[in-house]
Amino acid sequence: MAYRDLRDFIKKLKKEGELKEIDYPVSSYLEITEIADRVIKAGGPALLFKNVDGGNIPVAINLFASYKRMAMALEDDPDRIGERAAKLLKPEKPVGFIDKLKKLVELKKISDIFPKEIDKRKAPCKEVIMKEPDLSKFPILFCWPKDGGRFITLPLVFTKDPETGERNCGMYRLHVYDRKTTGMHWHWHKVGAKHFLKAKKMGIKKFPVAVAIGSDPAVIYSATAPLPEDVDEMVFAGFLRGKPVEMVKCETVDLEVPANAEIVLEGYVETDEFRFEGPFGDHTGYYSLPDFYPVFHITCITHRRNPIYPATIVGKPPMEDCYIGKATERIFLPFLKTQLPEIVDMSLPIEGVFHNFAFVSIDKRYPGHAKKVISALWGMGQMIFTKNIIIFDKDTNVHDIGEVIWRWGNNVDPKRDVIFSEGPVDALDHTSPLPFYGSKMGVDATRKWPSEGFERDWPPDIEMDAAVVKKVDEIWDKLGLPKKKEKKNPWSWGV
Known part of the structure; x- marks a missing residue:
């Protein structure tokens, strides 16, 4: 059963004992990072800070920061997800009537994962519309001491190819400059940057962008997935959740965003405007140095009536992104094996x-x-x-x-x-x-x-005689010695 939204996932984490709610007042300036970092490295729970900077917008963090929570987010073992996805890419040919019927059922399931547009009046992300956008109203984190400012760290950045109209959703951090502008950290290898550069070449001055903050976990994960350029992340999210992602049109730009988002930033990027972005304490464990990146101008903010602000922090591993990355490793391994x-x-x-x-x-x-x-x-x-x-x-x-x-x-x-x-x-x-x-x-x-070209003999591994191993296994308890530690699965997804 697909999660309805971010808060449905948080509710599930609470039920499973995977969430700690914190009422004690904390600051979004460095304090949440320090607390979350300690909890991650101790293997602790997801956190929901309910009293941040004296405001009433909770901050959710560490939502994916364990193998169990990552599997809960995707509602399956990532290895099994990868096997299912690879099977869709390389389906077996049906040979009989029953097989053909099974294939029709599979094709119907595939058609059911494509995103669908809903009426604006039914979209939770439209409950409040801020025509005078102001980012200062949200508890955006200042993560590390030498960061260049506050950063939105879990954004779902939506763009369309200005020529073909193909949608892309990527996760690119946003350096907050003031109430209405941020940096747009588009690495030049990424599809969002490809769309931007194509718009610039076509003479488009204001390139439309929409940013969703807080959706259901399958949508959040899909924004990070290393998909082929021609695969819509919202289709992949539909595959993960077994149900279409409901999308809704923006107010001021010709783009669609997940209707269940907590917060949506609408606007544009000037194709001839660049500004220093960074430094930022990054997932490498070092600060990424400041460099010139495009500037995102926000024209409208919509949000739920009582939004939750989700965030993540990166730094010296292990951090939350490590668990997201491990899920990606397992999901996409079968894709590699097809090639x-x-x-x-x-x-x-x-x-x-x-x-x-x-x-x-x-x-x-x-x-x-x-x-x-x-x-x-x-x-x-x-x-x-x-x-x-x-x-x-x-x-x-x-x-x-x-x-x-x-x-x-x-x-x-x-x-x-x-x-x-x-x-x-x-x-x-x-x-x-x-x-x-x-x-x-x-x-x-x-x-x-x-x-x-190796002419010498390659030596065999040292291994004990199988019969001796069996005998010692049988008498081990009689020797009064500690049992050998079994090598466990490198991760425990908890599903």
């Missing part, structure tokens, strides 16, 4: 902030197979930003950092097994000599074969 079926598993470790490391295990079948996979991954979607890709044999648990380091150290001759490439890098990578462009490293950490 590279030799992939067995993949881990984007939290410590690598998702673009610094990818550990990949493969079913190696021919000489140079690992290097082929490295090159292929660098050519796929947002994997182009991955700075280090390390390939292992299929028997390696890529989620066990200890095993990864052990295999990497023992299986690699640096001169032979390391390759370098150059190309696009993440906009937040502060190590590259040029913005957006730098080097990457691929490592073949698989066992080497004679057909790869």
Whole structure:
């Protein structure tokens, strides 16, 4: 059953004991960040601050900051979601009458995930219309001491291709300059920036933008998902929630937003206006430095009568975005496998902030197979930003950092097994000599074969005789020794 909206999800978190409501007065200036950061790193609950800056607008944070809450948000195990999505991409051909009927049912389900427009009078986000917009009325966070100002950190930014009309929804932070303007942090690799640049080339001076703050969790997650450019995030959200996203037209721009949003900012970006945005304490654990970005002018704000302001904070991992990223890893792994079926598993470790490391295990079948996979991954979607890709044999648990380091150290001759490439890098990578462009490293950490030029014998792993293992298992309790800790699943989604 799909969540109706953000508050329906919060209600579910409270029922499951995953939410802590805080009535004690706190400040949106640094204090909420410090509290939320401590709670995240202690594995604590989602937080709902009900007395922020002496106002009556609650701040919700840490909503997705655990594997269990992430699975609750998506209403399923992300691994299962990925399998369902991959099956839709690669459906089996029906062979008989019953199979054809089943396919018709599946097609009907697909048609039911497309967003639908509703009447403005029925949209909760239209309960209050501020024709004189004022961002100062909302408890927008000042996250870290050296930030350039307050930032809206969980915005759903809607644009349309000015030529085709195709919709995009991305999550790009907004640096608040004053009551009516913010920065628009469009990385130039993102679709929102692509729409902006196309508008600029077409001579459009005021490019329409709408920003929804607070929707149901499937919609929020979809804004972060690394979807192909031609896939509407609201269709993907419909797939996740098993129900269409209800959209409503804006008041002052020709765009639609989720009707269940808590707050909506409408306006435009001047295509010839840029301003310093930042610095900002970012997910890399460092401040991203100030740079020129477009300016978002707000022409109207609509919101619920008693809105909830959702936010997130980023910084040194683990943070809330790590759990969102881990869900993305599992959901999109089956998509990678449709293109590279030799992939067995993949881990984007939290410590690598998702673009610094990818550990990949493969079913190696021919000489140079690992290097082929490295090159292929660098050519796929947002994997182009991955700075280090390390390939292992299929028997390696890529989620066990200890095993990864052990295999990497023992299986690699640096001169032979390391390759370098150059190309696009993440906009937040502060190590590259040029913005957006730098080097990457691929490592073949698989066992080497004679057909790869390795003439020596490759030593076998040390393993105990199976019969001895069985016998010791049988007598273990009689020895009075502590039981061996079992290696558990790297995450517990809690569903």
